[in-house]
Amino acid sequence: KQEVTQIPAALSVPEGENLVLNCSFTDSAIYNLQWFRQDPGKGLTSLLLIQSSQREQTSGRLNASLDKSSGRSTLYIAASQPGDSATYLCAVRSGNTGTASKLTFGTGTRLQVTL
Amino acid sequence: DAGITQSPRHKVTETGTPVTLRCHQTENHRYMYWYRQDPGHGLRLIHYSYGVKDTDKGEVSDGYSVSRSKTEDFLLTLESATSSQTSVYFCAITSVLQSPLHFGNGTRLTVT
Numbered sequence: 001k002q003e004v005t006q007i008p009a010a011l012s013v014p015e016g017e018n019l020v021l022n023c024s025f026t027d028s029a030i031y032n033l034q035w036f037r038q039d040p041g042k043g044l045t046s047l048l049l050i051q052s053s054q055r056e057q058t059s060g061r062l063n064a065s066l067d068k069s070s071g072r073s074t075l076y077i078a079a080s081q082p083g084d085s086a087t088y089l090c091a092v093r094s095g096n097t098g099t100a101s102k103l104t105f106g107t108g109t110r111l112q113v114t115l
Numbered sequence: 116d117a118g119i120t121q122s123p124r125h126k127v128t129e130t131g132t133p134v135t136l137r138c139h140q141t142e143n144h145r146y147m148y149w150y151r152q153d154p155g156h157g158l159r160l161i162h163y164s165y166g167v168k169d170t171d172k173g174e175v176s177d178g179y180s181v182s183r184s185k186t187e188d189f190l191l192t193l194e195s196a197t198s199s200q201t202s203v204y205f206c207a208i209t210s211v212l213q214s215p216l217h218f219g220n221g222t223r224l225t226v227t
Binding site: 031032034036042043044045046049051089091093096098099101102103105106107108 | 146148155156157158159160163165171172173205207212213214215216217218219220221
């Protein structure tokens with residue numbers, strides 16, 4: 001059974017700092033991995049999707065990397081802003097058939113960027 | 116929000132009553148999912164659908180049923196609501212499994 005862990009559970013950084021959020025998973029045979037952000041009381045917004053054959057994806061100030069062999073992904077946020085404050089969730093899709101096609105979520109890292 | 120509407124947005128109901136939550140999409144996506152989100156447990160899959168009339172159970176399906184008679188609608192029914200089903204319920208969709216999963220804004224359900 002795939003398990004996804006995100007550490008730390010919470011993080012506070014001053015504005016302008018570069019930061020890295022971590023995601024680890026127990027089964028390296030994944031199909032793809034997706035990063036989301038969730039604002040309080042809202043749904044999840046997709047940030048980046050990395051296919052199993054890819055090493056990284058970039059969107060603006062965000063860069064996500066994937067190392068399947070070590071069971072890890074990182075989300076790098078450059079020049080953090082107060083608007084980046086949210087909970088960041090990592091989710092792994094293990095396969096493309098049946099229940100393996102579902103996403104298994106970590107419990108998230110709550111990020112606060114202070115002025 | 117990728118053309119996903121969940122209804123109702125909030126609901127309070129009593130233990131033992133049936134409840135139906137609706138997810139409506141305008142994207143013509145094949146895959147639809149129901150998740151619940153609870154503190155300390157994160158997001159857990161209840162049921163999913165890979166086409167009209169094609170559904171399957173997720174990891175926390177007990178006490179829930181689903182139906183998908185049209186591509187655009189995926190209904191989640193709590194047969195007899197219990198307090199343990201108090202949660203925030205999210206619907207999600209995707210066209211193909213290589214594509215991102217997109218979420219609705221959620222339904223906050225309270226069972227008293």
